[in-house]
Amino acid sequence: MLKLYNTLTRGQDTFEPLEPGVVKLYTCGPTVYDVAHLGNFRAYIFEDILRRTLEYKGYRVLQVMNLTDVDDKTIRGANAAGISLDTFTQPFKDAFFEDLKTLRIEPAEHYPAATAHIPEMITLIERLIALKHAYIADDGSVYFNIASYPDYGRLARLDLSSLQSGARVAHDEYAKDHAADFALWKAWDTDDGAVAWDSPWGRGRPGWHIECSAMCMRYLGETFDIHTGGIDNIFPHHEDEIAQSEAATGKPLARYWLHCAHLIIDGQKMSKSLGNFHSLRDVIGMGFRGREVRYLLASAHYRQTLNFTFDGLRAVRTALDRVDTCRHRLQQVAGETTASTTTEIPQWAHVMNTQFDRAICDDLNTAAAYGVLFETIHESNRLIDGDRMTKREAAAVLTMFDHWDHVLAIMQPDQDSAAADTAADPVVTDLLEKRQAARQIKDFKESDRLRDLLRDKGWVVRDTHNGQELRKSS
Ligand SMILES: [Zn+2]
Structure with a gap:
């Protein structure tokens, strides 16, 4: 039984998909105005562990991750560089896909780009206007009327008692105490430069939140299983996504909402705006490996803040050496013997397998799963040292590790990069x-x-x- 912490209910819910055997998953993707930093990748690795756990439990996963390639930040970047929006965002899209590979993140089934789905957004906004959940302002912008939707604030648990009726916010990002009618469509202004599309309300561009609503429903339907993001996304992004989508369809958008905590560096959130971020490329350039970064970013439970340090990253190398050494020893004992299933595992390893399953099904507790892995390594080494491990048992333990590694993806060594020795x-x-x-x-x-x-x-x-x-x- 897989339990997941649902932000909507503020509790651990037993996971069951709408359609037996299939999970429809939407993960908010990167805003391609820069290369993603390790804090962003912590969330993408959490989502990868979620996807891999669902597969490990036997589900087929249909995952959609959007690319936000038009919003306040990308437009600002393109205009500052004096180039078109597409020319500006393309290298960051390319870099993102390279980084996903480095971190062994399984590809999603769809990566829709916001700029390729403007008609879907316009259709959704028209629907909201027709239902009187949205209105056209004097300048040709369209706003969602939060007073028209009594459930507004349910996800973020907002207190709306002091809300000023009719107050508006045009920016994509704003704080909880500035909750207001938010822009679905922004009329063109000089800051937008050449970025604009035609719409029934004049030239303009979509707000960030409507992008995700249009794209998730386009690929996954009006109600799907799981929607994820970082805790920063709870408000306003996901709150607004729920309001727009559910007001239009009258149906719940997603049944489980999962959110990943921050990556902390020196006690502060890692973010571009604070200037304390490391990109994956910086860290790989220092000689660390993708596998090591992945291991570190999954080493704490996803709802706990994780403190990033280079000492922590160096300690990972030692931990992974232990994994590699133990697997090598098991391979030597097993010789030509292979095991296609884990049915022949000895009793002690069977206990470990149950514990691993329990850990990962307990809201993806990767920290506990790592603990089980190292306990198994310890016991394997002890048995091999005492010459008490048979060929068949060694083969069965290796098969069990492969099974676990479908979730963790840390056991296969990296192809050595030229500078990999520096990290030592x-x-x-x-x-x-x-x-x-x-x-x-x-x-x-x-x-x-x-x-x-x-x-x-x-x-x-x-x-x-x-x-x-x-x-x-x-
Ligand atoms: Zn989103």
Whole structure:
């Protein structure tokens, strides 16, 4: 039985899909105005663990992840760079798909881009106007009337008693105490530059929230199983998505709403606006591996904040060495013997298998699942040391690990990257980390000094738009 914490009910609910055997899952995807940072990837890895757990439980998953390629941030970026919106967002879309591969995130079935679904958004807005849940403002923008929808605020548990009737907010992001009628369609203004589409209300562009409503219903239907995102998405994004969709259809949009907690760095949320973020590329450039980053980002339960440190990342390498060594030893004992199922596992390992299943079905408790993994490794090593593990048992334990790894995806070694040895050297990674910080505040003198120090240690660092790249000097 799979239990998932549902933000809608504020409790653990037993998961059951609408249609037996199939799970329809919508995950809010990246806003492609920059490369995603590790805080973003924590949420995508949580969603990947969710998807993989559903598959491990025997479900077929139909997952949709949108790409937000038109919103306040992408338009600002394109106009600042003096290029078209498509030209601006394309490299970030490409980078995102590369990063997903590096982190072993299984591809979704659909990655709809907002700019390719404007007609669906217009149709949905027309429906809301017809039902009097939306109205056209003087400038040709269209707003959702939150007073028309009594359930507004249910997901975020808002107190709407002090709400000013008719107050409006045009921005995509705003705080809870600024809850107001929000923009479904924004009439063109000079800040939009060349970004505009024709609509029954004049030229303009969609608000961020309507994008997800239109795209999730287009691919998954008016009611589907699970909708996920980061806790930042609860308000206003998901609250507004629910209001728009349910007011239009009269049906619940999603039955389970799951949200991932923040990634913290030095006690603060990792975010672009705070300037304390690391992209995956920065970290890979320092010599860490995708598998190590994945392991670290899944090491705490997804609803707990996770503190990112480079020491933590270095400790992962030691942990994964233990995994690799144990698997290698089991392979040596098993020899040519293989096991297609785990039915021949010894009693002690059967207990571990049950514990793993219990951990992962307990709202995706990856921290507990890692604990079970290391207990199994410990016991396997002890039995092999005492020459008490048979070929068949070793083969069965390896098959059990493969079964677990369908969820965790951390056991297969990475293809070695050229700079992968650097991560073992805290001095080198420390210099790279300081240099990145210097570059973020544009202290190029300090950044050059650190580059020279790295050169003295035998490393050449190159700055690319993917971050720092390191190679051994010849
Ligand atoms: Zn969304």
